[in-house]
Amino acid sequence: MRRRARLGLLAAAGLPAIGAATIVLLLSGADQGSRSEPARALAAPSELSRAAAVQSGPPELTALPSRRPAPPSQISIPSAGIEAVVEPVAARDGAMRVPDVGRAGWYEAGPRPGEAGRAVIIGHLDRREGPGLFARVPSLDPGSEIAVTDRRGERHRYEVVGSAQVEKERFPTEEVYGGSHSPGGSPSSVLVLVTCGGPFEEGEGYRDNVLLFARAAPRAS
């Protein structure tokens, strides 16, 4: 009789416990999956080439300013809720130094936003405690607007044309920073945003980078 009572108590306490834990884990698992690993596939080489082959719009609408722009100081991406300070960053030990959390980093050895060439700005996908400044960059749609304000207060506007997720081990340096493409005589100002993506492994970090390519937006008349 006592044994039957014990079994009953075990069932009355254990079954609801298992059920409750399962429900909580299922709900949180769905949530975690969508946040930890953006729903993106690695880009095929042709897809990367297409996204990286950014061309400016008609020259008369995107003409570069006659004087060199100042270094960038602020980045704004309204559709991603991003409004942040941009600090210059350099390369150290073969990799770009990452900016402070909450700030974006502009690769100062390359072009400035607003001038010819590929200006590169990086930001954290996340930090230890949660989402980072560029957490929503991987989900930006083509056509999304990006504005970079320089130290003289001039705004340089871009629109997203494509993105690609690539393995860090196969980081496409030429597509991101340029290097062998002909600048020719046509002005072309490109902005490349870089953040992390793909699966995360403790001790290893994220496997991939997400690259977002944007071209200079037509100037307001």
Place this chain on the structure above:
Amino acid sequence: MVLASILLSGAAAEAMAATEVRLLHAIPGGPDAQLQLSGAGQPSDPVGFGQATDYIGASSARATATVVVDGEQLGGATEIEADGRYTLVARKNGDTQVITLIRDGEPTPGKTRWRMVHAAPEIDEAELLLGEEVIGRLALDESSEYGTEEPRAASISVRRPGEDEPLVEEGDVQLVAGTAQTAYLVGSGGEPTGFVVLQDSASAPQEAPDTGKGGLVEAGRPAWLAALLAAALAAGTGGVLYSRRTRR
């Protein structure tokens, strides 16, 4: 008849990790050409006059580069014996195929390194100008040294020494920050003489940036705590209800 000449501009200090070569097609009226590099597998995509292939990487520092037209080798093979980036310029002088190997330079962070190469046989010695500034004189097949410039849009031109009027001029050439660039003077022989401006290299970290710390993943940890708490609460409730029922 083949004349292969080598212009090695830049010192060994500019050596890079691997050997990469591209082809600039500077044969006016010539058919499309491809670059074949030993140890590189497939040849490059074909390019026409005034175009350059992408750089092709060789499997070792020593490599042999050949120019291929319609499946046949044009001229002789060019031996490369040191790491670095090179441009193979294929041009024609009368019936002579001239293949010139030029060593490409590395960039200066935040500035533009810029030079000019003379590959237009119908122009003899030429005076080179960047904007209004004369930066030197070049004979055919010669290359200027790289100069360091502020990034900007600039006009480039050539003129005969002692003359004021430019023979060839191109405005709004972009001097891109953090790159090394070369303006090749090509043409004549039925094609207009002009400049082909190519980027030789760009300032670039070789490794991918580490812009994630796993916070989005770690946000899942409290789920286990929530599951544990939910399980304890459900167990407690179940146990209490069961006890009350059995006491009755």
